[in-house]
Amino acid sequence: MKGKIIVSPSILSADFANLERDIHRVEVSGADWLHVDVMDGHFVPNITIGVPVVASVKKVAKIPLDVHLMIENPRKYVEPFAHAGADILTFHYEAVKEDEISDLIKYIKSFGMKAGMSIKPKTHADKCFMFLEELDMLLVMTVEPGFGGQMFMADCAEKINQIREKSEDIIIQVDGGINKETAEICKGNGANSLVAGSYIYKSDNIEKAILSLK
Ligand code: DX5
Ligand code: ZN
Numbered sequence: 001m002k003g004k005i006i007v008s009p010s011i012l013s014a015d016f017a018n019l020e021r022d023i024h025r026v027e028v029s030g031a032d033w034l035h036v037d038v039m040d041g042h043f044v045p046n047i048t049i050g051v052p053v054v055a056s057v058k059k060v061a062k063i064p065l066d067v068h069l070m071i072e073n074p075r076k077y078v079e080p081f082a083h084a085g086a087d088i089l090t091f092h093y094e095a096v097k098e099d100e101i102s103d104l105i106k107y108i109k110s111f112g113m114k115a116g117m118s119i120k121p122k123t124h125a126d127k128c129f130m131f132l133e134e135l136d137m138l139l140v141m142t143v144e145p146g147f148g149g150q151m152f153m154a155d156c157a158e159k160i161n162q163i164r165e166k167s168e169d170i171i172i173q174v175d176g177g178i179n180k181e182t183a184e185i186c187k188g189n190g191a192n193s194l195v196a197g198s199y200i201y202k203s204d205n206i207e208k209a210i211l212s213l214k
Contacts, residue, residue, distance in 0.1 A: 003192060005214045006171065008033040008066045010197030011057070012048060012148045019053075020060045026200065029207035030214075033066040033088065035175070035195045037148075038081075040071040043095055044146035051080045058085030068118065068175065068195075070145045071095065075104055082111035090116030090139050090173075093123055105134045116173070120145060125159040132167040137193070142186075143176030148197040152177025157185050164190030180212040 009031045014022035023034060036054055041047040058065060064087035071077065074091035081089055089108050096104055101117070108115040116137035119128055121144060128138055140159050143150040153176070160172055173193035174186040183194050194213050203209035 004032075005187065006032045006173070006193035007210050007213050008035040008173070008193060008195045009200045009210070010035040010037055010148060010175070010195050012037045013197035013201035019057065022201065023057065023061050025206055026210065027062055030210045031063060031200075033064045033193075034061050035197075036065055036067045036086075037197075038067060038069050038071060038077075039146065042072045043092065044070045046146045051077070051084050054081060054086060055084040064088060066090070066116075066173075066195075068116075068139065069095075075100075075107065078104075078108055078111065082108075082113055086113055088114040088116055088137060090118050090137065092118045092120065092145070093127060094120055101131055102134060105131065116171075118145075118175075119159070121153050121156050125162040128163065129166050132163070132170050135170060137171040137173055138163055139173040139175055139195075140191070141176050142174055142178070142182070145176075150177055152179075152182040152185075154182075154185065157189050160186060160189035160191050178213070180209075183213045 009026040039046045039048040066088045067086040068090045105115045114136035118139035120141050142153050142156045172191045174191045175195035178194050178196040179199040200209045
């Protein structure tokens with residue numbers, strides 16, 4: 001797949017006491033979207049941020065908010081996150097009954113948001129094939145969701161290729177352990193959106209780090 005690579009820095013690695021500063025830092029350095037990791041302490045063992053913080057982020061962010069829901073019962077929170085200003089809303093395949101997924105995608109889109117679905121490292125690519133036409137984005141996790149700063153699981157990269165073979169158009173996003181080297185592997189397999197938290201925020205030169213992913 002050719003074309004633009006959408007880089008979405010994860011604010012999970014930002015300084016939450018200086019969130020506005022850290023959002024502007026990536027915006028002026030070429031970030032395309034802002035990745036917001038929402039965790040509930042049930043679907044994943046960690047708790048991060050919720051609706052009020054997303055609403056505050058929306059007031060200062062100039063680029064689209066790419067909201068990654070790592071929560072149980074995502075449908076319940078679609079409307080609150082839509083009102084908070086999410087532009088792309090991604091739920092986890094593992095958090096929804098399979099026969100309710102199509103309806104959830106329609107529901108997300110009914111608020112004018114792009115709909116994304118994410119698969120955890122142990123979930124096979126074929127589980128999402130039947131939803132590719134309905135989805136705007138498929139997010140392939142390359143770490144177990146829950147924490148920033150983990151090691152890229154290289155064996156997940158093959159799934160990107162399998163999904164790309166089924167759909168030329170869908171945005172394939174990769175999240176977890178992304179840096180200059182692992183980004184190359186993902187792009188080589190057909191990914192066109194990269195999330196990176198620690199690689200971008202812990203870098204001495206944010207602009208250079210973002211550019212190195214494109
Ligand atoms: C992990 C989150 C990621 C995380 C990535 O569960 O979904 O978005 O912030 O962090 P890095 O890029 O440090 O692996
Ligand atoms: Zn994420």
